Amino acid sequence: MTKIGIYLDYNASAPMEEAVANAVRDVALQGGNPSSVHRFGNVARRAIEDAREKVASFAAARPSEVVFTSGGTESNNLAIGGSGRETVFVSAVEHDSVLAPAADKSLRCEIIAVDTNGVVDTGALDQMLTAAKSPALVSVMFANNETGVIQPVKKIAEIAHSHGALFHCDAVQAAGRLSLDELSGADLISLSAHKLGGPMGVGALIVRHDSLKARIVGGGQERGRRAGTENGPGIAGFGVAAEIASTHEKATEINDLRDNLEARLTAIGGFIFGDGAVRIGNTSCVSMPRVAAETQVIAFDLDGIAISVGAACSSGKVGASHVLAAMGVAVDDAETAIRVSLGHQTTSAQIDQFIDSWTILRLRTGDAARSAA
């Protein structure tokens, strides 16, 4: 099946650039286990170490700090479960892959509240850390996957460190959209390749913390921090994607397209969640008042436009977004929110088409709502 359509779900997954796909294929064809000492092994090892340098440079980290994983979810689980800290403070708007491991019964977990824009209450965090009885781990994401809202990570790192806490930052959605230099104070940083134009099935945890405890053991790969034969082709693709993405951090075209989209939507009755905060430039969490998100999704799909309701992994789940709930959005309103996320292949013509579809749907359902009333 060839896809004719408009893809506006870059936060779920981004298509790979040709150079990335080529790197994946080339390394896959080279073969070899990077732990083998013969020539095939050496070639495989070199591909991984080259990529490690690229990812390190992208993340403003040292190569030795890069631990390759199977993706953002594993990275978050490794950070939370492997930090060695039993007291964990996580923000209310974190991804499930942070919230779930933090809720493990071996840990004491408390939730840091956010304001109506979804921004972490740093004062509350400071108080929580003051009251903590043992050294804690603080986990706050860089940018939210559903709303794009950016957290004050520099300040959070300072607060955490002033209390002897470690700071983990899930930068999966921010990577490639914001400079990771901001995270120089983070002890642990999660990255996912496929959210920044790399292949699925690979990610990294940047580890600046000496005593990370491996979760997957046996084999000694990644300096004992993550066992298992490395996914060389995926890692190579990640490296190339990271290199390309670092040139994107300052790109303003997407930001302009998104601002244009939002200006037009609000003019015709749309409501943007989190727009009182600083956000990454590609994401819009937008409500079409009184129209269920499910209805919108189906209508957009019929028009050949791919958008999503909240995060991809929970797309199939019933129930409103925990992110919007934490921001104090009423359930009825939250259920009218869709996520539109743009990428480098997005054009202004596609935005026009999206606006057209949105407008028609709003008129149609508005009529339906009126006639039903």
Add this chain to the structure above:
Amino acid sequence: MAYNERVVDHYENPRNVGSLDKSDEGVGTGLVGAPACGDVMKLQIQVSPDGIIEDAKFKTFGCGSAIASSSLVTEWVKGKTLDEAIEIKNTHIAEHLALPPVKIHCSVLAEDAIKAAVADYRAKHVGVSGDANAEHAETVDAAE
């Protein structure tokens, strides 16, 4: 694992492989290492009546670095007096062959092999040269 080109050269073209007659009065034999550790070196020296090493032969069971270390010392000891020969240090060998840290033990073994061969020769000539520094020498001895 990348090997230094000198190691490769000695491995591919080992110098002085072979054996001398260990019962010959002029021959000193050193056998060091252990099969269980993965390295055994046999180094033999042919010493002239005036105390100069005229010939040297080796056989080695071990990795490429062990073979190269023993091959190298057969070249180095030739023409030296016994006292000069035992001045050859493992650090010289390791440096010449650019051995990585995990292979330093190969050079240590080569140094030990020289000492063992010299000690064996001297043991055969106790009283002759007045050398008393040969109490643990035996033809088949794993010297340490």
Add this chain to the structure above:
Amino acid sequence: MVENVTGANINLPIYLDYQATTPLDPRVLEVMMPYLTDNFGNPHSRSHSFGWEAEEGVEKAREQVASLIGANPKEIVFTSGATESNNLAIKGVGEFYKDRRNHIITVVTEHKCVLDTCRHLEQEGFRITYLPVQKNGLLDLDKLREAISDETVLVSVMAVNNEIGVIQPIAEIGAICREHGAFFHTDAAQAVGKIPLDVNEMNIDLMSISGHKLYGPKGIGVLYVRRKPRVRLKAMINGGGQERGMRSGTLAPMLCVGIGEACAIAQKDMGSDNERIRSLSNRLAKGLEDTLPDIFLNGDAEQRYPGNINYSFAFVEGESLMMGIKDLAVSSGSACTSSSLEPSYVLRAIGVEEDLAHTSLRIGIGRFTTEAEIDYSVATLKAHVSKLREMSPLWEMAQEGIDIKSIEWSDH
């Protein structure tokens, strides 16, 4: 023989390390390619066709994997590889049932990741029995019968050993486990697609599979988890709820379709593949044994996967042999440990003396190995083993009739 070698066109170095990883089958790559370009959707996106198509690919792959091992697709959990699968099976089952049963049985020759996971559980208070193996590398079933009890929650025994290729009596082990109400996990990374395996016939409750050991992609594996009777486990990676909560994280459709196709090809070609591999294996064994004295096959001669041949070449040190035969990409131990200087714990476990353990090579034969490559390999091995023996003081002693064990060697 020599004409064969010089006459045939072979690419050097020759890949003979099929246990470390197998080359990607071009047919597998072909199926993966669309997911590198057009089909980039997230399979968990339920709101558009990009996601649905990705999901379709994933579900087809699940069926292909299930079919190869006689399982139901719902019993297939995708992971990042066999190491994760082994960790998840042992830690996951152990932790879920620890209040009821806390004894686990495994075998000393298991893969490092099984042993390390068991050691980890041991620290958490589990009782672990590490069963020895016989000199042929096979588990003595009576030892298992003695060790198993109603406290045993899990028995983990690999199907085919990665270092010496012996095939454990899986069906018999499965029957014993079932009798005692213990779950049976098998690390089948080296076995799936190579020997016939059926989870129901063999009473296997959990099985680890690796993509890149069966001509599929790296970065993906499977844990088979039985549904009837149901095996439950505590997930290691949480948040998102994919794979029915047993393993969260975005599935990589490209990797899923890759392992799926690899399984489908294995199912179709296993018979003919094995016939070829057996014949090449015999050719290699005959070529070496006819010309080189004092070489020893490690592990049982019959109960083995023929594509995994582990020989000890007495009086020759393995690393120096590797250096000489650099046109042959073989292994002197398992890939994860081969950079260390320690002799293999598997060889020690089957009673190979340390000096012989230092002289062993694993030669892996697989789907793409040719007869000309085998002939070249035999000639190369023969030349270098002979050359190194000429250089070996141990060989010289052996020829003189000196028993090297009678010598008091120093430790250094």
